[in-house]
Amino acid sequence: MLNKESEGYEAWVRDFEAERERRAATGDPEWERGAALDPALVRSLQRFQVGEDGDGSALIGKADRAGDPHYARAVRLFVAEERNHARMLALLLAAGGAATLEGHWSDAVFVRLRRLLGLRVELLVLMVAEVVALRYYRAVRDGAPDPLTAEVAGRILADEERHVPFHCRRLREALAPLPAPGRRAATLAWQGLLAGAGAVVAVDHGPALRHLAVTRRAFARDVLRSSGPLAGAIRGAGPAAGLREAARV
Known part of the structure; x- marks a missing residue:
């Protein structure tokens, strides 16, 4: 088992690389089955x-400028996994006869917020999207x-449950000098921003959530409930070892 807390980001690199190899060995889902997708x-x-x-x-x-080559490598592998999610x-969507979008206002807002300042702010905003994604997927x-x-x-959810502890660790290090x-x-x-984002997604994706038998209220509540253990771990007030479990709340 990888000890990512004691070994540093070399262990995270190995984790991402092992997942890449596992994904290659498993192969893609059977797209030719097609998908019956509700319009919402x-x-x-x-x-x-x-x-x-x-x-x-x-x-x-920003990861390159942080000065840790192992962290920079891990970030590149994280980005590759996110792009695989998009793929x-x-x-x-194609299996269900639908196209992709060129863009959406919600993504534009998050990108602008993430790029405002340095790595710390980028990761705090990115973590909002990651935690909302946990509940959505x-x-x-x-x-x-x-x-x-x-x-x-x-498949995407399993990756996101690994990503959240990865970003939590870096944020804990970034906030430690404060x-x-x-x-x-x-x-x-951060919890306030997450609560707002969860509420916006609950409203914006309400018809889809209803199709999935999840109410808007339950979605927003679950997103907010997950923020407590994660916030504690980020600021060093909670056990780092419980981050993977907190990501599954």
């Missing part, structure tokens, strides 16, 4: 596909009646 779910998946389809150049550049969602995996859709969502009140203020602000 099509619109929802199209928006999430846009969010996954960035080149990650800004994050990679799979595009193929899923769990809803699709568990609620989609179409087998191909459920399989794709399950005094305790400063760390608490930063994580409280």
Whole structure:
């Protein structure tokens, strides 16, 4: 088992590389099966596909400037996994007879926020999107009646459950120099941003969530509930070892 806390980012590089090899050995889902996609779910998946389809150049550049070559390598492997998510969602939509979108306002807002300042702010905003994605892909995996859709969502969810602890660790290191009140203020602000994002997604994707048997209220509540353990771990007030479990809340 990889000890990512004691070994540094070399262990994360090995984790990402092992996942890449496992993914190559497993191969893609059987796209030729086709997908029966509800129109509301099509619109929802199209928006999430846009969010996954960035080149990650800004994050990679900031990771390079952070001075740890192992972290920079791990970030590149993370970006590759996100782009693979975009690829799979595009193929899923195609299997259901739907196209992808050129862009969406929600993605544009997140990109602007992420690029405002340095790596710390980039990761805090990115973590908002990652935590919302956890609940979304769990809803699709568990609620989609179409087998191909459920399989794709399950694959993406498994990656996101690894990504959240990765980013949490870096954020914990980034916030460590701040005094305790400063760390608490930063994580409280992050929780507030996450609560707002969860509410916006719940409203914007309401018809798809209803198709998946998840109410808007339950979605927003679950996103907010997951923020407490993660915020504690980010500011060093919670056990780092429980991050993977917190990602599954």
